[in-house]
Amino acid sequence: xxxxxxxxxxxxxxxxxxxxxxxxxxxxxxxxxxxxxxxxxxxxxxxxxxxxxxxxxxxxxxxxxxxxxxxxxxxxxxxxxxxxxxxxxxxxxxxxxxxxxxxxxxxxxxxxxxxxxxxxxxxxxxxxxxxxxxxxxxxxxxxxxxxxxxxxxxxxxxxxxxxxxxxxxxxxxxxxxxxxxxxxxxxxxxxxxxxxxxxxxxxxxxxxxxxxxxxxxxxxxxxxxxxxxxxxxxxxxxxxxxxxxxxxxxxxxxxxxxxxxxxxxxxxxxxxxxxxxxxxxxxxxxxxxxxxxxxxxxxxxxxxxxxxxxxxxxxxxxxxxxxxxxxxxxxxxxxxxxxxxxxxxxxxxxxxxxxxxxxxxxxxxxxxxxxxxxxxxxxxxxxxxxxxxxxxxxxxxxxxxxxxxxxxxxxxxxxxxxxxxxxxxxxxxxxxxxxxxxxxxxxxxxxxxxxxxxxxxxxxxxxxxxxxxxxxxxxxxxxxxxxxxxxxxxxxxxxxxxxxxxxxxxxxxxxxxxxxxxxxxxxxxxxxxxxxxxxxxxxxxxxxxxxxxxxxxxxxxxxxxxxxxxxxxxxxxxxxxxxxxxxxxxxxxxxxxxxxxxxxxxxxxxxxxxxxxxxxxxxxxxxxxxxxxxxxxxxxxxxxxxxxxxxxxxxxxxxxxxxxxxxxxxxxxxxxxxxxxxxxxxxxxxxxxxxxxxxxxxxxxxxxxxxxxxxxxxxxxxxxxxxxxxxxxxxxxxxxxxxxxxxxxxxxxxxxxxx
Numbered sequence: 001x002x003x004x005x006x007x008x009x010x011x012x013x014x015x016x017x018x019x020x021x022x023x024x025x026x027x028x029x030x031x032x033x034x035x036x037x038x039x040x041x042x043x044x045x046x047x048x049x050x051x052x053x054x055x056x057x058x059x060x061x062x063x064x065x066x067x068x069x070x071x072x073x074x075x076x077x078x079x080x081x082x083x084x085x086x087x088x089x090x091x092x093x094x095x096x097x098x099x100x101x102x103x104x105x106x107x108x109x110x111x112x113x114x115x116x117x118x119x120x121x122x123x124x125x126x127x128x129x130x131x132x133x134x135x136x137x138x139x140x141x142x143x144x145x146x147x148x149x150x151x152x153x154x155x156x157x158x159x160x161x162x163x164x165x166x167x168x169x170x171x172x173x174x175x176x177x178x179x180x181x182x183x184x185x186x187x188x189x190x191x192x193x194x195x196x197x198x199x200x201x202x203x204x205x206x207x208x209x210x211x212x213x214x215x216x217x218x219x220x221x222x223x224x225x226x227x228x229x230x231x232x233x234x235x236x237x238x239x240x241x242x243x244x245x246x247x248x249x250x251x252x253x254x255x256x257x258x259x260x261x262x263x264x265x266x267x268x269x270x271x272x273x274x275x276x277x278x279x280x281x282x283x284x285x286x287x288x289x290x291x292x293x294x295x296x297x298x299x300x301x302x303x304x305x306x307x308x309x310x311x312x313x314x315x316x317x318x319x320x321x322x323x324x325x326x327x328x329x330x331x332x333x334x335x336x337x338x339x340x341x342x343x344x345x346x347x348x349x350x351x352x353x354x355x356x357x358x359x360x361x362x363x364x365x366x367x368x369x370x371x372x373x374x375x376x377x378x379x380x381x382x383x384x385x386x387x388x389x390x391x392x393x394x395x396x397x398x399x400x401x402x403x404x405x406x407x408x409x410x411x412x413x414x415x416x417x418x419x420x421x422x423x424x425x426x427x428x429x430x431x432x433x434x435x436x437x438x439x440x441x442x443x444x445x446x447x448x449x450x451x452x453x454x455x456x457x458x459x460x461x462x463x464x465x466x467x468x469x470x471x472x473x474x475x476x477x478x479x480x481x482x483x484x485x486x487x488x489x490x491x492x493x494x495x496x497x498x499x500x501x502x503x504x505x506x507x508x509x510x511x512x513x514x515x516x517x518x519x520x521x522x523x524x525x526x527x528x529x530x531x532x533x534x535x536x537x538x539x540x541x542x543x544x545x546x547x548x549x550x551x552x553x554x555x556x557x558x559x560x561x562x563x564x565x566x567x568x569x570x571x572x573x574x575x576x577x578x579x580x581x582x583x584x585x586x587x588x589x590x591x592x593x594x595x596x597x598x599x600x601x602x603x604x605x606x607x608x609x610x611x612x613x614x615x616x617x618x619x620x621x622x623x624x625x626x627x628x629x630x631x632x633x634x635x636x637x638x639x640x641x642x643x644x645x646x647x648x649x650x651x652x653x654x655x656x657x658x659x660x661x662x663x664x665x666x667x668x669x670x671x672x673x674x675x676x677x678x679x680x681x682x683x684x685x686x687x688x689x690x691x692x693x694x695x696x697x698x699x700x701x702x703x704x705x706x707x708x709x710x711x712x713x714x715x716x717x718x719x720x721x722x723x724x725x726x727x728x729x730x731x732x733x734x735x736x737x738x739x740x741x742x743x744x745x746x747x748x749x750x751x752x753x754x755x
Contacts, residue, residue, distance in 0.1 A: 048141035048379070049423070049433060050485065050497070051134040051154070052076050059130060061660065061694060064178045064703040064750025067187055067208040067242075069122040069130060069155065076135050077566065077605035078627055080644045083719040083740065084529060085272040085281065086210055086242035088123040092718065093137050094568060095601045095629045095643050096150025098527060099508050100543070103153045104144075106263050108290055111387055113311040113359035115407060115510055117527040118274065118281045122155060124267050124288070126206035126246045128176055128189040128752075131158040138549040138568050139499040142419045142435035142483050143367070143379045149503040149545035149572065160200040160252030160261060161193055170195040174754045178703075182746030183240065185210035200252040209243040212236050212273075212320070216744035217713035232725055237741050238320035239273035239280060239724035257297075263290040263307075273318045275724030275740050276529030279355060280318035286311045300371045306364040313357040320725050322352075353400060353729060355393045355407075355524065362386045375425040379435075383417040389509050393451075393521075399458040400451050405521060410446040411509040415439055421483075429489045433499075437481040441506040441542070444474040445513040450521075459518025468515040468538075475512065477542045479504035492557040498550035507540040511576055511594050519731040522591045528641060529720025530678045533591040533731060534578065541574040541596050561610040568603060575599035577633055577640070578677050587679060588736045599640055603629035618656025625649040630673070641675040642718045644668075645685075658697060664690040671717045681721055681739045686714035688742075704749040708742070715739030 054072055062072050070089035073079045081089040082097050090098050102109065103121040110121035136144055136152040144152045163170040173192035179185065187208035194201050218234035232238050249264040269284040292305035367381035389411035395401035421435030447469040450461025485499035514525045514536035522533025547570040555562035577599065578592040605627045612620040626648040631640030646669040654661040666688045674680035692705035719740035726734045 048136070048143050048421070049431065049487065050139060050141060051136050054133040054135075057660075059127075059133065060701065061662075061692065061703070063127045065180070065692070065705065065707060065748050066127055067185065067210070067244075069125050069127045069133075070120070072127055072130065072133055073135065073153070075625065075649065076137075077564070077607040077625055078137050078603075078629075079135060080627070080647070080718065082529075082642055083716045084120075084276065085118060085123075085274050086240060087208070087244055087269075087272060088118055088120055090117070090120055091122070091153055092642070092644065093135065093151040093153075094570070094603060094605075095631045095640060096545075096570075097642065100148060100150040100505060101153060102140075102144075102146060102148035102151075103155070105155050106157055106265075106290055107292060107305045107365075108288065108307040108309065109147075109361075109363055109385055110288075110309060111359070111361060111413075111508075112527075113357045113389060114281075114313050114315070115355070115357065115391060115514070115525045115527070116274065116277045116279060116315070116529075118272065118277070118315070119269075119284050119286070119311065119313060122153070123244075123269075124246065124265065124286055125155060125157065125248075126189060126204075126208070128206060129157050129191070129204045129246070129248060130155055132156040138547050138566075138570075139483060139485050139501045140503070141421060141433060141485070142437035142481050143381060143421045145481055145483070145501075145503060146383070146417050146419070146437055146439060147415060147441070147479070147505055149505045149543055149570075157204065157248050157250060157263070158191070158202060160195070160202065160250060162195050162200050162252075162254065163197050165197060167197070170200075172755065174752055176750065176752040178748065178750035180210070180707075180746050180748040182707075182743050183210040183213035198254045200250075202250045203248070204250075205245070205247045207245040210241055212238060212240045213743045213746075215713055215741035216708065216711045219738075219741060232320065235744070237275055237722075237724060237743075239275045239318055241318075242269075242272040244269040244272065257295050259294045261290075261292040263292075264288070265290075271318070273320065273724070274529075275722055276531070276720035277526065278321070278523050278531070278723055278728035279315040279353070280321065281313070282316050282318065283314040284311070285313075300369040300377075302366070302368050304364075304366045307362070309359075309361040311357070311359045311361075313359075315355040315357075316352050317728070321728050352396050353393065353524075354396055355391075357389065357391045359387065359389045361388075372422075377423045379419075379421040379423070381417075381419050383415070383419075385413075385415045387411075387413040387509075389413075391510075393524075395451060399520065403449065403451055403453065405451045405461075406448040407516075407521065407525070408445055408509055408513050409448050411513055412442070412444045413506075413509055414442050415506075419481075431487040431489075433483065433485040435481075435483045439477075439479040439481070439504070439506075441477040441479060442474065443506070443509060443512055445509065448515055450516065450518075459516065459520065461516060461518060464516055464518075471538055473513065473538055475538065477504075477506045479506060479542055493554060495553040495555075496550065497553070499548075501545075501547045501549075503545045503547070504542050505545075506542045507576060507594075510534075510536060512536050512538055512540055517581065517591055519591055520729060523589070523728075523731050528678075530641065530680060531589045531721040531723050531734075531736065532578070532678055533589070535581070535591065535593050537594050540576060540594060543572055543574050543576055545570055545572045561608075563608040563610075564606070566605040568601075568605075570601045571634075572599040572601070575633070578675075580677055584677075586676075589731050590679070591731070592677065597636070598634040599631065600634055601629065601631045601640070601643075603627065612652075618654055618659070621653040621655075623649075623651040623653060636677070638676050639673045639680075641678050641680055642720075643673065644718055645671045645673070647717075658695045659693065660696070661693040662691075664692070666690065668714075668717055679736065681715075681737055683715040683717045683739050686712060686742075688712055688714070699754045701752045702750070704747075707746045707748065708744055711745035713744070714742045716742050 189206040191204040290307040391408040419437035549568040670685040722738040
């Protein structure tokens with residue numbers, strides 16, 4: 001049940017800072033020194049309104065400190081990142097994350113192919129290769145929404161460049177490198193472009209590698225963490241290392257009024273370890289190709305695209321999960337990979353548990369923008385996506401033999417969508433947007449089997465597989481989205497945007513078709529990092545979210561200062577949450593069942609920016625963000641899982657000459673409102689200081705800074721449960737109740753050279 005949350009002393013200081021930031025714009029500040037997060041210089045008729053853009057200056061400032069593209073969103077109001085692997089953070093918009101968001105990369109709708117969702121869409125792009133990154137939160141236009149209830153994130157690699165009319169061919173490139181001290185993270189990136197007036201080719205590539213990071217303390221005490229029999233240093237956070245490389249080749253051709261683009265992408269990720277999952281990613285290969293065509297006509301414009309993606313994903317135990325995790329004073333030697341364990345021995349060693357996920361995705365769309373009048377624009381479109389998934393686990397000894405465990409066998413998920421949307425400029429003050437979207441979603445899966453079909457059969461595999469195979473597994477959903485949005489420009493200093501949206505999402509294949517309640521395989525089906533096991537339900541209904549939201553945007557006429565407030569309320573029917581199964585126990589890991597329930601989420605996002613003044617040292621300014629979200633299961637009164645507590649981000653900025661510097665104060669309240677059914681771990685509040693500096697010349701940019709300047713120990717509020725060390729195969733063979741610690745002090749430096 002929900003408990004009342006007491007605000008600690010740091011949050012009183014946070015509230016005071018927000019109050020100052022909120023009223024300061026009224027003091028008559030005169031100069032702008034900050035790049036705003038929301039950029040709407042002019043109305044772009046073929047781009048749906050409501051997007052919050054991560055501007056180029058912010059991208060350049062954030063890129064040297066991270067290898068995770070999702071973390072570039074952390075300064076967008078209402079957005080936070082649920083921590084997972086080092087390059088696979090899961091964006092969350094106002095308490096809704098992962099598959100509840102639509103994430104598009106270069107026009108492609110990509111799907112996580114993994115029972116732990118270790119390869120989300122943004123993990124396939126390096127932060128340095130992002131040219132456009134924007135968020136549609138809450139009241140998302142139907143032209144960019146679909147099969148999601150929380151919002152849409154659009155990421156695009158660098159747009160094609162062409163030589164100017166009558167100019168010589170264009171040749172340019174850049175090289176970059178970065179280093180972070182805490183986990184010895186090193187990264188490099190390169191890009192090159194050649195273009196004429198009609199043809200453009202661009203290559204970009206990146207590589208990054210990091211060791212396990214360290215926390216700011218020895219996990220407090222060994223007693224608190226229960227890390228008995230550990231082999232890692234007490235301050236090292238196990239299973240946080242990674243290595244990855246990404247390559248993209250973009251070609252573009254102008255042929256009269258036609259623009260044709262071809263995008264080729266490739267990822268090779270040999271390792272990404274997970275501190276909040278029982279498995280680790282030990283190989284991920286993705287290949288993708290996208291083809292797009294666009295043309296402007298007298299009546300508007302037409303766009304068409306098609307894409308294909310294939311993913312080969314492999315999981316097993318990384319080095320930190322291959323040792324005894326018990327009460328002995330010293331662990332025995334870890335078993336070699338692939339070495340079978342005896343029926344008794346498999347309880348005390350981790351010989352390996354190979355898990356394979358393979359998928360193919362094909363998608364296509366046609367979209368038109370029709371200028372009905374000078375003030376009315378109609379957007380219409382047709383979209384199609386075909387997804388196929390095989391998730392299987394080969395035998396490895398112990399109870400995991402003699403056959404192959406079919407977790408999802410030939411899973412199918414097909415979507416066909418049709419939408420229409422009318423944007424109207426009613427007069428100088430009013431803009432309206434109304435739209436309807438219909439989606440036809442079908443899912444299915446073939447027969448399954450467990451490791452064993454004859455005695456001895458651990459975990460009731462044969463009976464449950466037979467029951468699953470006897471079912472009609474084909475499901476068809478008819479989903480309807482509706483959006484109604486209005487924007488009122490009161491004067492040069494106030495804009496008000498408000499609206500209503502109905503959004504629908506069909507269950508993913510892991511939610512519908514994972515079938516075994518045996519603790520071992522169930523624990524491997526977990527997309528949220530809480531250490532529990534999950535079982536699907538063929539009969540799950542689509543989630544249906546109804547959202548009301550409004551944004552009040554006060555600003556100077558030239559946006560020298562600005563302050564916005566966005567309250568929102570969302571009610572979700574058939575929300576896919578977890579329910580208890582027989583044998584559920586408090587304060588330990590359990591096997592849970594996906595089930596449709598009802599939920600509500602409300603909150604408010606505040607954002608402000610203002611100049612503080614100018615002196616001989618340069619221009620000074622302040623930026624502030626504050627977000628509060630409350631989520632509840634209406635059926636049980638339980639709190640929703642992984643809701644970020646009250647949090648704020650305040651930055652003192654300084655600019656002079658080529659210098660762009662900042663001192664950032666991040667404050668997060670204690671997380672006391674936790675999910676009881678999932679035995680979610682509480683985390684204390686904390687405050688962090690981050691220092692950054694950069695200097696730009698014409699062709700060279702240098703960045704350096706310190707994250708967690710004061711080396712504070714803290715737990716990640718949405719980082720899930722620490723399972724990063726020990727033999728994790730047994731559901732409760734590792735201690736329960738440990739949060740994932742955040743990174744201790746880390747110095748970073750980066751350099752980018754253009755030529």
